[in-house]
Amino acid sequence: MPAVSFQAILDKAFADYSDQIGVELNKHPFADELRGHDSPDDVLKLLEDKANAFRVYRDGNRKLIDWLSPVVQVIHTLSGVLGETVPFQPAKAIFVGVDVLITAADGVSSSYDALVDLFECLGNFLKRLRIYTDVPLTPSMTDIIGNIMVELLSVFALATKQIRQGRFKKFAKKLLGESEIEAVLRRLDRLTQEEGRMTVAQILEVVHGLMNNVKVVMN
Numbered sequence: 674m675p676a677v678s679f680q681a682i683l684d685k686a687f688a689d690y691s692d693q694i695g696v697e698l699n700k701h702p703f704a705d706e707l708r709g710h711d712s713p714d715d716v717l718k719l720l721e722d723k724a725n726a727f728r729v730y731r732d733g734n735r736k737l738i739d740w741l742s743p744v745v746q747v748i749h750t751l752s753g754v755l756g757e758t759v760p761f762q763p764a765k766a767i768f769v770g771v772d773v774l775i776t777a778a779d780g781v782s783s784s785y786d787a788l789v790d791l792f793e794c795l796g797n798f799l800k801r802l803r804i805y806t807d808v809p810l811t812p813s814m815t816d817i818i819g820n821i822m823v824e825l826l827s828v829f830a831l832a833t834k835q836i837r838q839g840r841f842k843k844f845a846k847k848l849l850g851e852s853e854i855e856a857v858l859r860r861l862d863r864l865t866q867e868e869g870r871m872t873v874a875q876i877l878e879v880v881h882g883l884m885n886n887v888k889v890v891m892n
Contacts, residue, residue, distance in 0.1 A: 679819050683763060686823040690766075693830045696773055698765075703772040707765050713749045716768055717742060723775045727785045737785065740792035741771070747799040748825070751818050763822040770829035777836040784836060791832060795825065 691697050698704065706719055717738065724730045724737050745768070752764030778784035802821070 682819060682823060683766070686826050687766060690770065690826055690830045694773065694833050696769075698769045701769045701773065703769045704765060707768060713742075713746045716745050716749065720745070720768075720771060720775065723772060726775070726779065727782060729782045729785050734785075736789045737775075737792065740789060740796045743796040744771075744792055744799055747802050748822070751802060751822065763819070763826075767822065767825050767829070770826055770833075774829050774833045774836070777833045788832075791828070795828065 687698050703719075707716065710716055710719060720741055721738050727737070730737060748764050748767055752762050775788065778788060802818075
């Protein structure tokens with residue numbers, strides 16, 4: 674994805690988030706906390722400190738961090754795939770969005786269940802993308818990754834808005850039936866499926882090239 678167009682897409686996503694939540698992601702205190710914490714484990718440790726606001730978490734229910742872990746791992750990898758072509762990395766923006774979401778829940782146990790459900794769903798989506806650590810990307814696949822990052826930010830904005838309206842905690846297991854969030858998750862699903870088809874095609878191309886090289890060597 675060209676740096677200029679990708680930056681424009683990110684700028685719009687950041688502006689949309691700010692309009693909905695009233696938070697400028699690059700100026701949020703958690704963005705400062707992330708400086709110097711470049712590994713997924715570092716980010717998880719910072720988020721774990723936020724999770725301690727929930728009594729249920731302090732009492733040993735670690736499901737939130739358990740499902741946050743694959744989300745953080747894959748987002749961190751995807752951000753590396755996109756490169757350092759933009760001033761404020763999308764992964765950092767998403768991690769700030771996660772922090773704002775957890776903070777908005779304000780330690781309410783009923784919201785904890787809904788957060789676990791949300792991150793479980795996102796974790797399952799994002800596990801499909803682990804292959805990017807091993808497969809070189811085409812420009813089209815990079816475009817899809819960029820769009821996935823933007824949609825993730827939309828999910829966190831919607832969930833944060835619902836928490837502030839006192840609606841999020843009512844959903845728990847029914848969370849994903851809520852129309853706005855469900856619509857974004859459907860878009861995410863389509864993007865990851867499209868990415869999957871492109872990945873298979875690319876792998877087949879690589880395998881075909883390897884077979885041709887083997888034939889040349891054998892001959």
